[in-house]
Amino acid sequence: MSRETILARIRSALPAAAGRTDERPRAVAQRLADPPHHPRPAFASLTGEARHARLIAALETQGTDVIEVASLGDVPAAVATLLGRSQPTPPRLVIGDDARLAGLSWEKTSLTARPEQWDASAPLEDGDAALTHAWGAVAETGTLVLLSGAASPASLTFLPEFHLVALARESIVSSFEEAFQRIAESRVDQRFPRAVNLVSGPSRTGDIGGRIVKGAHGPRRLGVILYG
Amino acid sequence: MTPSTETFKSNARAALADAKLAKALAGLPGGLVAQRTAAKGRVPEFEALRNTARDIRDHTLAHLDLYLEAFAQKAEAAGSRVHWAETAEEARAIIARLCQERGARLVTKGKSMVSEEIALNRHLEDLGITAVETDLGEYLLQIRGETPSHIIAPAIHLSQDQVEADFRVHHNHLAPDRVLTTAESLVAEARAVLRERFLAADIGITGANFLVAETGSAIIVTNEGNGDLSAHLPKTHIVLAAIDKVVPTLADAATLLRVLARSATGQDMTAYTSLLTGPKAPGDPDGPAECHIVILDNGRSEMLKNGLGEALRCIRCGACLNHCPIYNAIGGHAYGWVYSGPIGAVLSPAFLGIDAAQDLPSASTFCGKCEEVCPVKIPITRLLRGWREKSLETGKRRHERWLLGAWAFFARRPRLYHLATRFAVATLSVLGRPRGAFKRLPLAGGWTARRDFPAPQGRTFQQLWAEHQRGVPR
Amino acid sequence: MKPRVGLFVTCLVDLMRPSVGFAAARLIEEAGCVVVVPAGQTCCGQPAYNAGDPETARDLALQTVRAFEGCDFVVAPSGSCAAMLRIHYPALFKGRGGVESEVEAFAGRVHELTSFLVNVRHKTETGAKFSGRVTHHDACSGLRELGIRSEPRQLLAAVEGLELVEAREVSPCCGFGGLFSVKYPEISGAVADRKIEDLRAPAADLVTGGDLGCLMNLAGRLRRTGIHLPCRHVAEVLAGELHDPPIAWGEEDAR
Numbered sequence: 001m002s003r004e005t006i007l008a009r010i011r012s013a014l015p016a017a018a019g020r021t022d023e024r025p026r027a028v029a030q031r032l033a034d035p036p037h038h039p040r041p042a043f044a045s046l047t048g049e050a051r052h053a054r055l056i057a058a059l060e061t062q063g064t065d066v067i068e069v070a071s072l073g074d075v076p077a078a079v080a081t082l083l084g085r086s087q088p089t090p091p092r093l094v095i096g097d098d099a100r101l102a103g104l105s106w107e108k109t110s111l112t113a114r115p116e117q118w119d120a121s122a123p124l125e126d127g128d129a130a131l132t133h134a135w136g137a138v139a140e141t142g143t144l145v146l147l148s149g150a151a152s153p154a155s156l157t158f159l160p161e162f163h164l165v166a167l168a169r170e171s172i173v174s175s176f177e178e179a180f181q182r183i184a185e186s187r188v189d190q191r192f193p194r195a196v197n198l199v200s201g202p203s204r205t206g207d208i209g210g211r212i213v214k215g216a217h218g219p220r221r222l223g224v225i226l227y228g
Numbered sequence: 229m230t231p232s233t234e235t236f237k238s239n240a241r242a243a244l245a246d247a248k249l250a251k252a253l254a255g256l257p258g259g260l261v262a263q264r265t266a267a268k269g270r271v272p273e274f275e276a277l278r279n280t281a282r283d284i285r286d287h288t289l290a291h292l293d294l295y296l297e298a299f300a301q302k303a304e305a306a307g308s309r310v311h312w313a314e315t316a317e318e319a320r321a322i323i324a325r326l327c328q329e330r331g332a333r334l335v336t337k338g339k340s341m342v343s344e345e346i347a348l349n350r351h352l353e354d355l356g357i358t359a360v361e362t363d364l365g366e367y368l369l370q371i372r373g374e375t376p377s378h379i380i381a382p383a384i385h386l387s388q389d390q391v392e393a394d395f396r397v398h399h400n401h402l403a404p405d406r407v408l409t410t411a412e413s414l415v416a417e418a419r420a421v422l423r424e425r426f427l428a429a430d431i432g433i434t435g436a437n438f439l440v441a442e443t444g445s446a447i448i449v450t451n452e453g454n455g456d457l458s459a460h461l462p463k464t465h466i467v468l469a470a471i472d473k474v475v476p477t478l479a480d481a482a483t484l485l486r487v488l489a490r491s492a493t494g495q496d497m498t499a500y501t502s503l504l505t506g507p508k509a510p511g512d513p514d515g516p517a518e519c520h521i522v523i524l525d526n527g528r529s530e531m532l533k534n535g536l537g538e539a540l541r542c543i544r545c546g547a548c549l550n551h552c553p554i555y556n557a558i559g560g561h562a563y564g565w566v567y568s569g570p571i572g573a574v575l576s577p578a579f580l581g582i583d584a585a586q587d588l589p590s591a592s593t594f595c596g597k598c599e600e601v602c603p604v605k606i607p608i609t610r611l612l613r614g615w616r617e618k619s620l621e622t623g624k625r626r627h628e629r630w631l632l633g634a635w636a637f638f639a640r641r642p643r644l645y646h647l648a649t650r651f652a653v654a655t656l657s658v659l660g661r662p663r664g665a666f667k668r669l670p671l672a673g674g675w676t677a678r679r680d681f682p683a684p685q686g687r688t689f690q691q692l693w694a695e696h697q698r699g700v701p702r
Numbered sequence: 703m704k705p706r707v708g709l710f711v712t713c714l715v716d717l718m719r720p721s722v723g724f725a726a727a728r729l730i731e732e733a734g735c736v737v738v739v740p741a742g743q744t745c746c747g748q749p750a751y752n753a754g755d756p757e758t759a760r761d762l763a764l765q766t767v768r769a770f771e772g773c774d775f776v777v778a779p780s781g782s783c784a785a786m787l788r789i790h791y792p793a794l795f796k797g798r799g800g801v802e803s804e805v806e807a808f809a810g811r812v813h814e815l816t817s818f819l820v821n822v823r824h825k826t827e828t829g830a831k832f833s834g835r836v837t838h839h840d841a842c843s844g845l846r847e848l849g850i851r852s853e854p855r856q857l858l859a860a861v862e863g864l865e866l867v868e869a870r871e872v873s874p875c876c877g878f879g880g881l882f883s884v885k886y887p888e889i890s891g892a893v894a895d896r897k898i899e900d901l902r903a904p905a906a907d908l909v910t911g912g913d914l915g916c917l918m919n920l921a922g923r924l925r926r927t928g929i930h931l932p933c934r935h936v937a938e939v940l941a942g943e944l945h946d947p948p949i950a951w952g953e954e955d956a957r
Contacts, residue, residue, distance in 0.1 A: 002312040003300075006471065006525045010293040013533035017293065028294040028476070031287075032442050035477035038280045041273045041486070058496065097513070120513040123427055126420065141497040148515060154460045155514045158453050176482035191306070192443055192505040194515050195460070200497040203453040205415060206381065207365035209388035210255045213415040216364055217422065218453025218500065237886070244888055257872045553875040557892040591886055593879025593893070594752060595842035616754030628881075632750060636758045639744045640765065646741065653717050664952030665925050674884030678891030679922030682718065682950035689711050689720035693727075693739045702724070 037177075044140040044175035051139045051174055056226075058142025062201030063214065065223040072100060075166050075225050080109040082164060082223040083129060090129035090162050094118045098133045098151035101166065118156060130156040131164040136171035137224075138179050141200055144224065145179050148195035157197050163219040165199075169228035229347055229375045231580050233564035236587035243558040252385050253556055260381070260550040263494025264601065271490065281487050282605040284480045285541035289532065295441040295474045296523065302444030306506030308519040316346035319524045323348060323433065323466060326520055327357050330464055332430035336422075338448065338455030339363035340435030341379060341544060342470050342524060344566045345579070348433070359433070360425045362454040364418055371398045377560030377568060379546040380492050385559050388414070422454070432458030432516070436469040437543070438484065439521070442477040445505040446521065449488065451498045459504055465516040467504075470524045472540040478503075484543060487603035492545035531578050539574045539611055541604040548598035548608065554591055563588060570598040574611045582618045586625070589615035646690050657686035707735040708773035710766070710787065710812075712780045713745040714914040715935075719949065722914065725941035726779040726815050733823035735775070742769030746778075748786045752880055756794060763791045764801070767808045775822065776812045779937050780913045781844020784814035789847055814844055815937060816853040816912060827860030830942040834907035835865045838936065839897070839920070841913035842875050854912055854936050861939060867904035873897045878919035894923040902931065908948075910936040921950035 011017040016024060046054055059066050065085070067078040083089055093115045095101050106114055115131065124130065132152035135145045144165055148154040157163060173179050176198075184190040203218030214220050232239060243249055268274045288295055300310040313319035327335065335352060337343065337359055349370070352359045361370040365383035369376060371394055376382030383391075392408045395417060408414055434455045436446040446467045448455040459465045475481050489495045508515030528540060549555045549569030560568030565585070567575045573588035589612040598608045619625055638645045660666050660683025669681050692702060707730050715722045727737045747762030766787065770776050778784040788809045795805040819825040836858055844850040859866045877883065877893025898920065901909050911917045914935060921933040932948035947955060 002314045002318060005314055006312055006523075006529060007293045007296065009525070009529035010296070010471070010532060013529055013537075014290060014292070016290060024291055025294060028291050028298065031476045032298060035442065035479035038284075038479060038483045039273065039276050041271050041277070043271075044486075062499075118513070126423060143497055143501075148460075148512060149509075150511060150513050153513045154456065158456050158460065176485065177479050180478040180482070192445060192503065194504065194506055194509055194512055195456075196445075196503040196505075197456070198497070198501040198503070199499065200495075200501070201499045203451070204499055205364045205452050206493070207363070207368065207383050208391050208411040208414050209386075210252075210259055210381075210384070211388075211411045213411050215419065216415060216452035216454070217362065217419060217426075217457055240886065241888055244892055551874060553873055553877060553893045553896070554889060556873070556896070557889055590882070591889065593842065593875050593877060593882050593890075595875035595879070596846035597842075597874035600846055613752060613754065616752070617756065618754070620754035628753065629755075632753055632755055632758065636750060636755075636761070639747075640758075640761055642742045642744050642765070642769075645744045649717055662952050662954060664947060664955055665922060665950040667926075672884070674887050675922070677887035678926065679887075679894070679919065680925040680950055682918050682921055682925075683952070684718045685720055685946055687720065689716040689723035690739070690741060692720050693723065694741075696724075 040175055040177070041140070046139060046174050051172060055137055055139040055142055055172055058139070059224055062142060064142070064201055065221065066226060067223070068226045070227065072227050073104070075227060076104050076106045076109045078225040079131060079164055080111045083162070084110065086162055086221060090127055092116060092125070092128045093131060094124060094128055094156065094160070095131045096133070096150065096152045096156055100133050101131060118153060120153070120155070124155065124159040126161055128160045129162040129164060130160040131166065132156050133166045134171070135183065136173055136179060137167055138176055138198070139172055139174055140176070144199040146197040146199060147183070147193040148197070149193055154195045154197060157199065158218045160219055161215070162221045162223065164223045164225065167224055167226045169226060229344065229566065231565045231584060233576055233580055233585040233588060236562065236564055236591065239562035239564055240558045243562040248387055249385050249559050252387060253559055256550050256556055260493060264491055264547060264550070267490040267494040267496060270496070277483060277487050278603055278605055280483050281603055282541065284475065284483060285604050288475055289472070289537050289540055292471065292474065292532070295476055296471060299439050299441040299444060299474050302441065303521055304444070306444045308444065308506050308521050311520060311522045313522055313524045316526050319346050319468065319522055319526070320348060320351045322522055323468065324351060324355055326464070326466060327352065327431055328355065330430060332357055334425065334429045335359045335431045335433055336362050336425055336429040336458045336462065338432070338434030338450065338458045339366050339382070340433070340468055341566060342435055342468050343433065344376060345526065346524070360422070362422050362426065362458060363450070364415065364452060367418060367422065368394065375561070375566070378549055379544050379567070381546070385561065426457045426461050429462045431464045431466060432462040433466045433468060434458050436467050436473055437488070438481050439469055439474045440478055440481055441474055443505055445503045447481060448502045448504065449498050450500050453500050456500055456502050459502070460515055463516055464518045464520070467519070467521045468524065469521065470526065471528050488543055488545055491547040491601065491603040527579055535614060536574070536578055536611060538606050539571070541606050542571055543604060545603055547601040547603065551597045551601045553593065553595060553597070570608045571606070574608060574615070577615050582615060582622065583624070586619040589619065646688065650688050650691055653684045653688055654686065657684045661686065704734055704736045705774040706772065707737050707775045707777050708770040709737050709739045710743060710746070710776050710778040710783060711739060712778055712783045712914065714918070715779060718918065719914060719935065721943050721946045722779055722935040722937050725935070725937035725943035726777070728941045728943070729815065729819060729828060729937060730777055732828065733819055733825050738773065740769040746783045746786045748783065749880055751786065751790060751794070760794050763794055763805065767791070767805055770808065774811065775818065776808070777815055777818045778812070779815045779935065781814045781841050781848055781850055782913050782915060784812055785843040785847040787812040814848055814850055814912065816857055817848065817850050820853040820856055826856065828857055828940045830940055831862040832939050833863040835867050835905065836908045836910055836939065837867050837869045837901055837904050837906035839869065839876065839901060839909055839911040839916060841911055841916045844912050850912070854910070857940050858910065858936065867906050870900040870903035872900050876916045876920050878915045880915065883919055890919070891923060894919055898924060898929065902929070909933045910939055912936050917949050921948070925950045
């Protein structure tokens with residue numbers, strides 16, 4: 001079988017695998033059970049205001065729109081502001097099946113159309129906007145962390161023209177390591193969701209004449225509403 | 229793809245004569261190179277990260293069999309099916325079977341150098357399955373019938389007006405009078421055309437930047453989001469990745485991600501980095517029902533055995549290409565196969581055999597810039613020198629071997645050497661000194677093809693120094 | 703007692719431009735050393751080593767190591783040859799018993815000329831004079847294998863009347879690469895042209911370099927393309943050894 005052949009070939013190429021020692025399996029088991037703490041850049045260990053400032057600066061450098069509001073209840077107004085800045089205004093706003101977003105009141109906003117619950121059988125049209133709630137964000141690079149599932153379906157991360165993301169201030173972490181560890185801890189059996197999408201800015205390409213153009217296949221615009 | 233590594237010299241000459249290519253390549257120093265320099269400048273700890281990244285890769289390769297087993301076990305536990313392929317043929321057969329069993333007619337593809345390596349598209353086309361490349365650069369190449377000329381910017385050799393012309397020919401269902409004069413309009417058109425393909429595809433095939441043993445996940449890094457649309461939308465997702473893509477843990481992946489985009493495009497992170505673990509779970513509204521992972525060897529275990537293990541550290545950032553003076557002069561196609569630039573010159577002889585690719589390792593000045601920028605510190609010049617040894621032993625470099633032998637005969641005999649060089653130098657000097665240089669010189673056609681040969685001053689230093697010691701004035 | 707310095711002449715200086723050897727010898731003497739030039743040296747073996755013939759390279763390495771027995775230091779007016787002696791000789795003899803330590807001890811005594819003057823002899827100036835703008839070309843081996851960058855600049859900047867100007871830094875290499883230059887003349891020429899653009903940017907009167915290989919390549923290409931920009935080895939300027947015409951210039955041009 002190919003599996004055995006490949007593994008045997010690799011073993012025969014590794015001098016350390018020649019002896020009948022259990023040193024290598026032990027090293028591997030240990031690394032998997034207790035992942036290493038590699039040196040990180042200082043900017044990946046920030047806390048408090050410095051961490052917050054790094055996140056905002058990084059998001060803005062990528063071309064992500066950021067609005068900071070006091071609480072979750074202020075998200076609809078911020079969404080309306082961001083959509084209002086978009087030319088032309090997206091015809092629809094689709095949201096994921098998220099309890100935090102479901103409870104929001106949209107009456108007082110300037111939006112003419114009410115948000116619609118996403119229907120998996122009807123694909124988003126080019127031009128649509130979507131609002132999902134992020135699991136959190138990594139401050140070191142201004143990276144949003146979105147977990148696939150009913151609350152933030154991966155389709156809403158990649159198909160709309162304009163992706164709006166609600167982000168709770170308390171969910172900001174310093175580094176990728178911290179994000180991965182916390183996601184694992186928060187899951188049953190530490191099992192990861194099908195997709196953990198780390199999003200750092202709108203979709204882009206440099207493939208035509210080396211010029212950066214936004215909106216290659218994914219969202220042309222990305223907006224973050226940071227609350228709390 | 230059919231390799232043209234054997235005609236490297238004529239490929240390179242043709243590339244040097246290509247003005248459009250020269251114009252495209254002229255953008256590298258101010259583009260990807262300058263962006264990497266800036267990104268590195270924003271990370272004071274960059275050198276330490278490179279060392280850690282190198283150590284992670286070396287540790288993984290030293291335990292590769294075990295991490296692959298651990299990865300496969302975790303991936304299957306997460307609901308993925310893992311397939312093992314020793315050769316390109318086997319990988320093609322596995323993927324073809326998966327497609328045929330599902331009655332697939334349309335496949336969308338994320339960018340994958342390994343799929344270029346195994347020439348997957350042609351195989352699928354032969355079976356009547358349409359495979360559409362969705363990375364914009366790869367899509368441009370596919371409609372032109374070309375191959376990538378760069379690892380991360382596959383269509384770097386193309387100009388905007390070439391793309392417009394191709395779109396007008398290829399997208400002939402669209403209005404002929406549409407305006408396509410900006411990069412934005414071309415991107416928008418490709419987005420619309422490919423969006424339909426994404427939504428209609430039966431199967432999505434992507435590569436992987438990393439396979440994480442700790443979780444059984446594939447990590448896919450893109451800027452466009454095309455890899456994600458290929459992975460999320462079709463009912464079946466197939467990941468094609470080589471054995472060297474495995475990393476132990478997410479903590480290890482975090483370090484590698486910190487150097488990958490910064491070295492590649494000079495971004496701190498690419499727009500999308502996705503950690504994909506298994507197929508859609510109960511309660512998931514979207515995602516593929518099946519996830520298959522094809523793990524390919526295709527000669528890599530041999531590389532590990534033959535002292536080329538360090539080349540398997542490579543994380544395919546393309547920095548060595550961007551910074552290489554040779555790549556900057558001739559571009560990627562001249563190298564004649566999937567992988568180009570310095571790392572291509574190391575890899576191609578391993579995949580194709582040194583006899584078919586013997587010119588590539590020689591096509592380097594050993595300037596060392598590639599090693600200076602490599603995020604995992606691959607000793608590229610040492611590996612190239614190893615190939616030069618092999619090709620001198622076994623290859624067709626008979627003429628060169630003879631010349632080296634003749635030179636070595638003298639160089640090993642100092643007295644004879646000093647005597648012989650005295651006469652040679654004296655003769656050359658008499659002829660060349662008035663003008664200072666030769667336009668043409670017997671036996672030095674290689675040198676004088678592009679430059680004059682400076683005339684020697686007239687006497688050897690050894691000769692003059694001996695006289696100087698005896699008190700003779702110069 | 704003055705340290706005894708063996709001058710590793712380098713084959714190119716020996717054959718093409720002995721004035722560089724005399725300049726180097728004078729600089730080393732003025733740094734308080736005694737210079738010896740062993741007649742048992744020919745070439746460092748790098749052409750064989752880089753062509754893929756380590757056996758010949760080892761023969762020439764041992765010949766060189768033994769020719770310099772009894773020297774406190776070995777100094778070469780070339781970053782490329784110095785890197786061969788200092789870094790690649792030990793690599794060639796790794797795991798080869800007694801000779802390994804002999805080669806390592808030798809390698810530890812090897813220095814490139816400007817690095818020797820600045821870092822070992824702590825020279826800050828050489829007392830030379832030169833009137834004009836000079837830009838210094840860093841050869842790849844010296845720069846990336848030995849980390850030499852500030853040393854030649856420090857000494858050049860101290861030359862009376864000399865204005866040191868920096869070249870643009872687009873191309874990492876002049877395209878010489880030893881045998882590469884004759885195996886792939888077209889590519890080599892294209893790479894040289896890029897480096898020449900860099901070197902022309904600051905409108906210097908003279909290009910200096912620490913390696914005759916690069917300088918012959920650049921000067922030969924400048925000459926072929928009709929660009930009037932003289933090139934000299936940095937030792938010539940530092941020692942005021944300027945009576946011979948610049949590289950690839952004739953007696954007629956110099957007048």
